[in-house]
Amino acid sequence: MTGRCEALIVDLDGVVYTGGERCPGAAEGLQDARAAGVALLFMTNNASRTPAQVAEHLGSVGVQAAGEEVLTSSQVGAAHLAQLRREEGLEDADPLVLAVGGPGVLDALRDEGFSAVTAAEAREAEGTDRPVWALLQGYGPQMMVRDLHEAAHAVNAGAHWVATNTDATLPTPRGPVPGNGALVAAVAHGTGATPVVVGKPHPPAYRIALQRLGLPADRVLAVGDRLDTDIDGALEAGVPAALVLTGVSTQEEADARPEERRPQHVAATLPDLAHLWR
Ligand SMILES: [Mg+2]
Structure with missing residues (x-):
């Protein structure tokens, strides 16, 4: 990534919420990014819900989002x-x-x-x-x-x-x-x-996410909790990637990977990435 990122591609489960529980700091971190002028795109492999239903669920865990900010694997x-x-x-x-x-x-x-x-x-x-x-x-x-x-x-x-x-x-x-x-x-x-x-980690997901954002890969940061979907998919598409440790994958699993398959950033919680957008 060259300079400050202009948009976040955000995974949902394990990043924003886990089941009905909020992930620590996620709502505050996303609000901070939004206040800094960063565009948000919530990208989920969940195909069954419509973007409006996903946005409504986000609202219930304290994250205000519009349906247009959601990209499902069905889309x-x-x-x-x-x-x-x-x-x-x-x-x-x-x-x-x-x-x-x-x-x-x-x-x-x-x-x-x-x-x-x-x-x-x-x-x-x-x-x-x-x-x-x-x-x-x-x-x-x-x-x-x-x-x-x-x-x-x-x-x-x-x-x-x-x-x-x-x-x-x-x-x-x-x-x-x-x-x-x-x-x-x-x-x-x-x-x-x-x-x-087409869904994560396959290339169409990130290609269509970048089209939606209208930005080149190096001005965007992908944030996810799974190395084998979020991080692999982002790296394959040339999008800088951040692993947050609020979900499935661990620091040890990230460290055990060969260098070219490691996320560029690893953070305990989403707000720990704020230096990338401020
Ligand atoms: Mg996830």
């Missing part, structure tokens, strides 16, 4: 498909996209101007001759096995398959449960196909 997936639509010259062709997952998946596709259908709608439309051009698969707590069947039908028929993220587990108050990665693996196992994955 990254929809933006990736929009780019593919342009590359294939289909801007005017209105290709059909299947949304498998929570409301965040469907909303993100419709916001990109896609004609998107849920798995239930696709089942109803079965027998019509409009093929599914692409499938966006993210997590949704209401998902059913037959939604995965619909995903498999689309994949087997040759649709583009994009997964919002492949996190193996989701944290819950009772411990980890199978996350989107487990459900994507079910479709992969049942079809023999492999999806394109």
Whole structure:
């Protein structure tokens, strides 16, 4: 990073909150950055919630945020498909996209101007001759096995398959449960196909975050609590990275990495990074 950073790409779980608990200093640190004129972009691999729902949850832990300051992996997936639509010259062709997952998946596709259908709608439309051009698969707590069947039908028929993220587990108050990665693996196992994955640590997440911010990588700081997603993804995209020790990864794990894979900064809490934006 050259000089003071102009924007933060902020991970949520383990950085701002853990479950319903606030991470120490996070709300104050983010307020301080905002007061210093730094733009904030909250980037989450959670695909099931809409940006407005994420912003509302942030408000409940003392962090004021607008929906426009949230980038979900569903939005990254929809933006990736929009780019593919342009590359294939289909801007005017209105290709059909299947949304498998929570409301965040469907909303993100419709916001990109896609004609998107849920798995239930696709089942109803079965027998019509409009093929599914692409499938966006993210997590949704209401998902059913037959939604995965619909995903498999689309994949087997040759649709583009994009997964919002492949996190193996989701944290819950009772411990980890199978996350989107487990459900994507079910479709992969049942079809023999492999999806394109867009969420952290995969490059589309950071590329689209930088596009949203309108800044080059070296004027931005990515803040996260996981070496294998937040930090790896940021470093791969050339974005300077800071590990905060309020979540999953530890100082020892950071120190044990080869130098080129270490975050540039490690901080006990978010406000300890304030010298980077003041
Ligand atoms: Mg996290």
